[in-house]
Amino acid sequence: MxxxxxxxxxxxxxxxxxxxxxxxxxxxxxxxxxxxxxxxFSWLFKPASFALAEHPLPFTSSDSYAWALFIGWLNSLKVIVSSLILATLLGALIGFARAGKNSLLGFISAAYITIIRQTPLLLQLMFWYFVGFLGLKDNMFIQLKNIFSVSNQGIEFSGLTFSSEFLALLLGLSIFTSAFIAEVIRGGILSVSRGQWEAFRSLGLSERKGFIRIILPQALPAIIPGLTSQYLNLAKNSTLAIAVGYSDIYAINDTIINQTGRAIECFIVLLVSFLLLNLLITNTMEIFNKLILKSRKYS
Amino acid sequence: MEPIVIAKNLTKSYTKGLRALDNVSLTVDRGKVLVVMGPSGSGKSTLIRTFNGLETFDKGELNILGIRVDSSHDEKRIQKIRKRVGMVFQQFNLFPHLSILENITLAPVHVQKRRQAEADEYGMYLLSQMGIDSHAYKYPSQLSGGEQQRVAIARALALKPELLLFDEPTSALDPERINEVLDAIRKLAEQGMTMVVVTHEISFAKDVSDQVLFMDSGKVIETSHPDIFFSNAKHERSRKFLNQLDKH
Incomplete structure (x- = not known):
């Protein structure tokens, strides 16, 4: 040209x-x-005059909209971070099972991945909320000496309470994302050549040791980018909290828009907070990735 | 004569009719070198890979260093064999994320539970034997193919094996790099190492072997002394194969 x-x-x-x-x-x-x-944005400092079912920090209806938004942000962060951890653990487990030699485990994990990936997240969240938790009897369903109890109110574990809304969202997001993470991990493992498996086996290394010392370090650089994008999806999908009535930042924004009519300002707040959160996730993963690449000085 | 490898009627079929190994029997005594030759797809790689359990078989029996393995492939026995048998691959298969010395000391430290310092010392000795001790702290990708293959030989020697298996050790090398690897293997043969070598290198096979086994379509066509095999092979199929190799 x-x-x-x-x-x-x-x-x-x-x-x-x-x-x-x-x-x-x-x-x-x-x-x-x-x-x-x-x-x-002056409305931000007026009293919110609505109550929140869930607030990690003190909140009353006389607190400001700004404080309500901050509480919403904390609620979002709480469910995102805990789902991120749970999804990674579950995904790793399923991914290893899928890539492994045991054919029964392989079949079960393949079925899990297929079912979870082919159904909408919204339906899965509804399922965990309405079938999983609200389906339980309101009198304590499982109770162990006041230490651990499960009911339609949620789970109580030695003084810590988790609402059924939070738990439904946690389970839904974690299980949904774990299926994708499992595929990312399987892909990473398969990217390591067969010769590497044969080499460590021929040296008498056990499958577990060889996997940890030889296969995983080579699979990680192929896993990290896919994992990052799954984490970003998880963070964004957390806005479906509104479907199960969990007060995340999106749900609180929605209430504020209804009360004040400040749709544009609210959406700016929402977009900026997700942009910041996802930049944080991306940068953390980038640091992690660099650490791994630094430890392999070759190529 | 103490036999190190005894294979009896090894048979492995892939699909109906196609056999990777067809009733293969052989013996390798301590201190001897068996060279396995044959066209590609004849089953020679499959054969030596059964010796350390990288490949399974359907029928027959193996006895490696007195450890018996049948078609049930008992994992504990295979693990015992692997600790006493070294293997060198066509594609080197060095661990790219570990330094040359780490490649060599991995198994002594994690399989034999030796101290790192002791393993390092022996590793350096092996590298100097292979003439590549100056590369100890480099990574595999920084070395030429011939150097990488010599590292792979040092790695296989680190567990002080009683049997070494070579699966086409020079087939992935540039022609001018082949001799440095063959010389290293010749040296091992002179030191009395028991070896099974799959190779297409005729002059090397003549030098180093005590016995040549020729395979085609999973069958052993003949097992002869190298003097006989290379000058006056018993079978028409062997002579045809050697003629074709000569033309290269």
Whole structure:
């Protein structure tokens, strides 16, 4: 392509992009002016006047919207971080079983992956909430000497209580994501050549030792990028919390929009908080990836 | 004569009619070198890979260093064999994430539970024997193919094996790199190491072997002394194979 053609193309893209942006912004300002709401964030410091079922820090209805949003963010973080850990453990277990030699375990894990991956997450969340927890009797279903109890209120474990909404979301997200993580891990393991397995076996190393010392270190660089994208999906999927009534940041945003009509500001808050969270996940994984690559000084 | 390898009627079938191994029997005595030759797909790799349990078989019996293995492939026995038998592969199969010295000391430290310092010392000795001790702290990808294969031989020797298996050790090498590896194997033969070598290198086979076993379609066609095999092979099939190798 000639240089002046390139410049013309770039210019064209530039005009189209900013033209579209202009139309959207104009549309927004005209509509805001028409409804008389305006664009500002001062409402953030007014009392929220709604109650939250779940709050890791103290919260009453006289606290501000900003505080309510922060509580929502903490709730989101709580379910995302715990699902991330549970999904990784489950996914690793299923992935190893799937890649392993035991044909029964292989079949079971293949069936698990197929069923979980081919059904919508929303349905799975509903299932865990309505069938898994609300289906339990309201009098304590399982109780062990006041240490551990399971009921339709959730799980209580030596003073710690987990609501059924939180648990349904935790289980749903973890199980759904674990099926994808399992496939990522299996792919990573299969990317290591057969010769590496034969080499450690021929040296008399046990399957477990060989897997940990030879196969896994070589599989990890192939696993990390896929794992990162599954973690990002998990974080974004956590907004389905609203389906089971868990007060995550999206659900609280939704309530605030209904009360104040501040849809644009609320969505900006929402987008920015997810952007920050996912940047945090991506960067943490990037650091992890660099550490691994640093430990393999070859190639 | 103490036999190190005894194979009796080894048979392995893949699908109906196709046999990777067809009634293979052989004996290798201590200190002897058996060279296995044959066209590709004749089952020679499959055969030596059964010796350390990398390949299974359906019928017959193996006796390696007095440890008997049948078609049930008892894992504990195979594990015992692997600790006393070294193997060198066509594609080297070095561990790319470990340094050359770590490649060599892995098994002594984690299988034989030797101290790291002791394993390092013996590892360095083996590397100097192979003439590559200056590469000890490099990684496999930084070495040439011939050097990598000599590391693989040192790795196989680190467990002080009583039998060494070579599966086409020079087939993946550049022609000018073949001799450095063959010389290392010749040296081992002179030291009295018991070996089974799958190779296409005729002059090397003449030098090093006490016996040549020729295979085709999973069957042993003939087992002869190298003097006889290379000058006046008993079977028409063997002579045809050697003629074709000569033309290269």
């Amino acid at each position: 000639k240089i002046n053609q390139k410049i013309f193309l770039q210019l064209g893209i530039f005009i189209i992009f900013f033209g579209l942006m202009g139309i959207l912004i104009n549309n927004l300002t005209v509509n805001l002016a028409r409804t008389g709401i305006g664009f500002n």
